[in-house]
Amino acid sequence: MITPGSDTPDLVIRNGLVGSAAGSVVADVAIAGETIVAVGRGLPPGRAEIDATGKIVVPGGIDSHTHIEQVSAGGLMNADTWESATRAAAFGGTTSVIAFAAQHVGLDLAEVVADYEALAARGAVIDHAFHMIVADPTEAALAQLPALIEKGHSSIKAFMTYDRIRLSDEQLLDVMAVAKDKGAMVCVHAENHGIISWTVKRLLAAGHTAPKHHALSHPRLSETEAFERLIRFSLLLDQPVMIFHVSTAEGAAVIRRWRGEGAKVFAETCPQYLFLTAADLDRPGLEGAKWMCSPPPRAEADQEALWRALALGDLQTVSSDHAPYRFDETGKLAHGPQSTFKQMANGLPGLEARLPLLFDAMISHGRADLDAFVALTATNPARIYNLPNKGALLPGYDADVAIWDPAAQVTFSDETVRDGTGYTPYAGRTVRGWPTTVIRRGAVIVEGGRMRAEAGSGRLMLRAGGPAARGTGRREPELDPARGGAALI
Ligand code: URP
Ligand code: ZN
Ligand code: ZN
DSSP states (O other): OOOOOSSOOSEEEEEEEEOOTTOOEEEEEEEETTEEEEEESSOOOOSEEEEOTTOEEEEOEEEOOBOOSOBOTTSOBOSOOHHHHHHHHHHTTEEEEEEEEEOOTTOOHHHHHHHHHHHHHHHOSSEEEEEEEOSOOOHHHHHHHHHHHHHTOOEEEEESSOTTTBOOHHHHHHHHHHHHHHTOEEEEEOOOHHHHHHHHHHHHHTTOOSHHHHHHTSOHHHHHHHHHHHHHHHHHHTOOEEEOOOOSHHHHHHHHHHHHTTOOEEEEEOHHHHHOOGGGGOOSTTGGGGGOOSSOOOOHHHHHHHHHHHHHTSSOEEOOOBOOOOSSTTTTTTTOTTOOGGGSOOOBOOTTTHHHHHHIIIIISOSSOHHHHHIIIIIHHHHHTTOTTOSSOOTTSBOOEEEEEEEEEEEOOGGGOOSSSSOOTTTTOEEEEEEEEEEETTEEEEETTEEOOOTTOSOBOOOOOOGGGSOOSOOOGGGOGGGTOOOOO
16 A cells, blocks of 8 residues: 555546456555556545545546547548547546547648647646657658657658658658667557558549458458568668558557567557458448548457457557548538548547446456556556656656546437447447546546637647667677668667
């Protein structure tokens, strides 16, 4: 037991099952100001108390891959503001997000980052950080990166596909070399662009234009090929990478094999690959567009393989990849009622649904234990992205807490979605377990189904790269002066 200090805490959460990535115990959690000050049994009274008997008390979720108030790969503003997105996140038990500051070709990277910071500062109700999307790695942009990383934007996102924002292999290596120099993590959307564009062209020429054909347009091999190529870049530069949204069994197997070989590769999957399949896109008319994301949902066998990869630690986080587009002319149907799948924005909403879906599968239906739930949804993302004092309920950590009622049943429906999308891909699905009270840095922000936080009360999290982003010290022979190579990095 950890002994509390002499001052009366502001809040004590009493008698809940307190979860961590390394075990759970019935205990009290004492909070003073924004910080957890004690965790233990029979803690003295606080100024306020929450009786959590029969409830599950876990760190607030960290969603480390979200697109918020962001311009898409196709140039379309998405459906959320920082306020609508982060309110939805909080209702689903998430207290921190990492979103994107998205450079597009021709834009000044530093200005882009400043603009996204300002949007978040105005609207966010939860804490937030940014991955910087580098889509135009000009000399000027590469020269700006070190200062942005040093400021605390210590992760970069790169795309290997999408016509307007993808990087060539050489450009990606340039970006990775700067990341290595400054100790930043590199996150990658890894799919083979050539395979996808070739397949899309032929599908469209054959008249296969419906949303369900989007699933065919991203062959499984495009994932494995890009993973293999990216991991070799990682080995060449000794630069750790995070592979985003793993969707296939083979993709997970590539990561397992390379991690076994000592490559410093991290990876995530998302609820759409654990709970949806390509069959979800097969709906009358254009309706299937609501389930269209990249990579697409695959098959039930992939779901099982991804659950296994999560259990084995091959994949370390489950993020939402929240990418909201309304099912109307502002979003999925921006190119009109005759749109082909190629013209439609990719992405699904999921900020609010992520944790309840996982809790229902893992805890209510026994897929995994509470330790795994906490690790995948909070502790691991905090460690990988080096978020200070986040992701665990420990003295000295930020008091970001979600109190789950394991008996609460909620049925997702389009009428009750809280983000800006207007629909949920999980409509009609009932989950058991819901975060009924959510606390952000000591402030109760969700209680009794009501939001209590003001827009702009979320805080920007600036962070150094941290241990996950540091290389292993191994060098490829050509880049190893000790073995006759050149000192290029
Ligand atoms: O379909 C998706 N995932 N849209 C968001 C952009 C991306 O690929 O990350
Ligand atoms: Zn992506
Ligand atoms: Zn994404």
